[in-house]
Amino acid sequence: MDRLVIRGGARLTGDLPISGAKNSALKLMAASLLTDEPLVLENMPRLADTRFMGHLLARLGVSVEERSGSVLHLDGGRLSSGFAPYELVRKMRATFNVLGPLLARRGEAKVSLPGGCAIGARPVDLHLQALEAMGAEIELSEGYVLAKTPRGGLAGGHVVFPMVSVGATEHAMLAAVLARGETVLDNCAREPEIADLAECLNAMGAKVSGAGSPTIRIEGVERLSGATWPVVPDRIETGTYAIAAAATGGDVRLTNVRPEHNEALWSALEHAGVKVVEGDGVVEVSRDGPLKPVDIHTAPYPGFPTDLQAQFMTLMTLADGASVIRETIFENRFMHAPELARLGANIDVRGNEAVVRGPARLKGAPVMATDLRASVSLVIAGLAAEGETVIRRIYHLDRGFERLEEKLSACGANVRREKDTEQDA
Numbered sequence: 273m274d275r276l277v278i279r280g281g282a283r284l285t286g287d288l289p290i291s292g293a294k295n296s297a298l299k300l301m302a303a304s305l306l307t308d309e310p311l312v313l314e315n316m317p318r319l320a321d322t323r324f325m326g327h328l329l330a331r332l333g334v335s336v337e338e339r340s341g342s343v344l345h346l347d348g349g350r351l352s353s354g355f356a357p358y359e360l361v362r363k364m365r366a367t368f369n370v371l372g373p374l375l376a377r378r379g380e381a382k383v384s385l386p387g388g389c390a391i392g393a394r395p396v397d398l399h400l401q402a403l404e405a406m407g408a409e410i411e412l413s414e415g416y417v418l419a420k421t422p423r424g425g426l427a428g429g430h431v432v433f434p435m436v437s438v439g440a441t442e443h444a445m446l447a448a449v450l451a452r453g454e455t456v457l458d459n460c461a462r463e464p465e466i467a468d469l470a471e472c473l474n475a476m477g478a479k480v481s482g483a484g485s486p487t488i489r490i491e492g493v494e495r496l497s498g499a500t501w502p503v504v505p506d507r508i509e510t511g512t513y514a515i516a517a518a519a520t521g522g523d524v525r526l527t528n529v530r531p532e533h534n535e536a537l538w539s540a541l542e543h544a545g546v547k548v549v550e551g552d553g554v555v556e557v558s559r560d561g562p563l564k565p566v567d568i569h570t571a572p573y574p575g576f577p578t579d580l581q582a583q584f585m586t587l588m589t590l591a592d593g594a595s596v597i598r599e600t601i602f603e604n605r606f607m608h609a610p611e612l613a614r615l616g617a618n619i620d621v622r623g624n625e626a627v628v629r630g631p632a633r634l635k636g637a638p639v640m641a642t643d644l645r646a647s648v649s650l651v652i653a654g655l656a657a658e659g660e661t662v663i664r665r666i667y668h669l670d671r672g673f674e675r676l677e678e679k680l681s682a683c684g685a686n687v688r689r690e691k692d693t694e695q696d697a
């Protein structure tokens with residue numbers, strides 16, 4: 273296992289290129305199950321999660337080939353299995369989204385219940401309800417979902433999601449594209465990853481409209497073809513490095529981004545006294561004055577993303593005054609707070625609210641990464657702190673941040689990865 277050693281205090285400056293979005297790439301990869309022609313994904317991030325998803329697809333019979341220039345070639349022409357075992361599903365959420373496409377293509381599937389960051393209970397009831405609305409017969413047994421379609425395959429249905437779910441919206445789309453007739457999905461998630469998936473499916477010959485709005489309509493087609501599709505830039509990586517620039521009083525130009533996908537963050541940063549200049553595919557983030565406290569609450573897109581809450585909390589520890597951070601999506605997503613306290617942050621967590629009192633003079637400390645976004649909030653804290661911060665269990669980070677040390681080092685950060693020889697008790 274590796275650990276990250278950060279010597280804080282350097283301002284981040286320069287250009288920082290953003291990779292394709294993990295949370296989009298994973299669902300696009302699942303779309304390769306829907307066709308017997310190649311799906312070629314460009315701007316693919318190389319991450320532990322995308323590799324893991326690749327292993328699962330390969331087990332199902334998809335040929336998975338990484339090509340140069342961030343290209344992933346997927347060929348589902350020899351799909352041979354509908355069984356997604358626990359060992360290949362357990363590490364993250366998106367693997368569960370193979371269920372719908374397998375059902376649509378093969379008529380039956382057995383898929384383990386998923387894993388993912390331990391940030392709440394994270395049930396999959398909405399995914400299953402959507403598949404049932406399309407006629408799937410579903411049974412749960414020994415940690416697995418056993419699903420089959422009635423004779424004739426999935427049929428269009430009407431789904432009204434009782435709450436907004438990114439994964440369930442995407443899962444329903446992935447199944448409905450090959451269902452007979454029209455499917456209407458109401459109260460859908462509107463994240464940019466949803467539109468990215470819809471546009472890729474349409475490039476494959478699907479008929480999806482309304483993605484990015486609360487109602488999505490899908491006219492099922494008999495078959496899908498292959499396509500070449502560029503993965504949308506990662507708005508969470510973008511936001512993370514923007515916050516890191518602000519935290520270090522730096523001046524960074526983030527490139528290969530879609531600035532319009534982060535409006536909630538830009539507004540919060542501007543209220544905090546950070547300068548944000550949006551351009552065409554780039555955004556410049558800088559700060560030279562003191563940070564002001566800003567209250568935020570997380571919400572489905574276009575609200576403030578839960579995946580940037582931990583990073584923003586780190587920034588608020590440096591602000592001059594108290595801020596309140598409310599997490600409304602996941603019930604256990606403040607695990608970074610006690611770790612940030614090791615560096616000297618003053619954070620009081622009560623239920624789904626954290627009161628952050630700043631400005632803290634952060635000092636480097638040994639900390640433990642607890643989940644993906646929490647880990648990177650510790651990286652930001654380490655960059656802004658005096659002295660050395662050692663972050664252990666960084667396999668969480670490797671799930672979602674491509675070449676993190678390299679990108680940060682190129683902007684002047686003092687970050688290195690080394691083998692962690694200490695054993696966990």
Ligand SMILES: CC(=O)N[C@H]1[C@@H](OP(=O)(O)OP(=O)(O)OC[C@H]2O[C@@H](n3ccc(=O)[nH]c3=O)[C@H](O)[C@@H]2O)O[C@H](CO)[C@@H](O)[C@@H]1O
Pocket residue numbers: 295296298365366392393394395396397398399400435436437438439440461578579601602603
């Ligand atoms: C791989 C991926 O894309 N992960 C993202 C996705 O996760 P994920 O798709 O798992 O998140 P959801 O949008 O589904 O979750 C939102 C809320 O709905 C609940 N829920 C969800 C499904 C369900 O069947 N039943 C149910 O109750 C969840 O527990 C949570 O409280 O969106 C989250 C919210 O933006 C992000 O934090 C994750 O990074």
Ligand SMILES: C=C(OP(=O)(O)O)C(=O)O
Pocket residue numbers: 295363364365366387388389390579644645672
């Ligand atoms: C929580 C995340 O991933 P997952 O949904 O796979 O746990 C994340 O990307 O922040």
